[in-house]
Amino acid sequence: MPEATPEEAGDGVQIDLISGARMEGLTGMEKIRLILDGVREGNIVVLEEGLSPDEESKLIEVTMTEISPDEFNGIEIETYPHSTGRDKGFISRLIGTESPKKLTVIGPANQIETLHKDENLISALVSRK
Amino acid sequence: MWYAHTPSEAEAREARMGLLTDLRNSISRAVDRMFSDADPKRIGIYGPPNAGKTTLANRIARDWTGDAVGPESHIPHETRRARRKENVEIERDGNSVRIDIVDTPGVTTKVDYKEFLEHDMEKDDAVRRSREATEGVAEAMHWLREDVDGVIYVLDSTEDPFTQVNTMLIGIIESQDLPVLIFANKTDLEDANVQRVANAFPQHETIPLSALEGNNMDEVYGKIAEYFG
16 A cells, blocks of 8 residues: 555545554553544544553543644544443452453544444544544 | 554563552552541542433432532533532431532533534633533543542433443443442433443443432432442
């Protein structure tokens, strides 16, 4: 697949697919910065393995501090549904962690709209700015 | 752009250390709770905007203290600051619990001032309200991570509960090891579907109620006293 320059991509929507291995080496705040910097440029960010609940909490908090009228309205985020507590193992319940490995799609709230979502499929409509 | 990266031994070691830290923190939180039974428990009322959180907080506060917590409105983000009502003592069926009710702003991942214009608001007022709303959501998330001992998660039972915000928030609450009750509110409305709420979060107990009409409050208070007591 030939690579497009940023100028050539001006009329399109950039999609960043970020592997779990790439995110694993980053701190929580670095992950959030990577996501929000991309989203604020109008990109759709797809995380192979998603964020931990604590990182999701901080993502919401940081997103709120960056919302600005007529400029950035926040994010739309979709993941497959979490496994329920019944499915979690004993150790997982004991230490209060849940596997964060779930594909996650994040985009600017004014450019991405979820059309359909179930446990196996996320269908989204992405528009240009 | 695709990033590819093979985890190193150092990263694997760091992951193992993280697991141990999680375990230590979890045990520490459990011990803290065991030795702090005399203090009132701070119970956060969480949920999406317009689920009826403040109506519920006011109902509980009025029933047990005679005071209200804050103003209610059909306009989203009426509550833009977390508000605490201290020392609310609830007694039911031999169980009693003393709690601080923390009414929190509705959690969302987006706020657009234009939605307030639809409620006959001037642009300046709408922009100010949206700015306060974003601050309130950030504050609510901070309270959830740092300052509550249990959660009442309020959902409008006429709305689809399978939203990303609900899924994320329940996941965040579970990861904090916080006890949580799901309240399926607005059962006085014709479209209410309590079973749909219960199906969305089967790992937690769902209690139907109408905070506005005061329906099923006996069970609500019984569960609060039993669960958080």
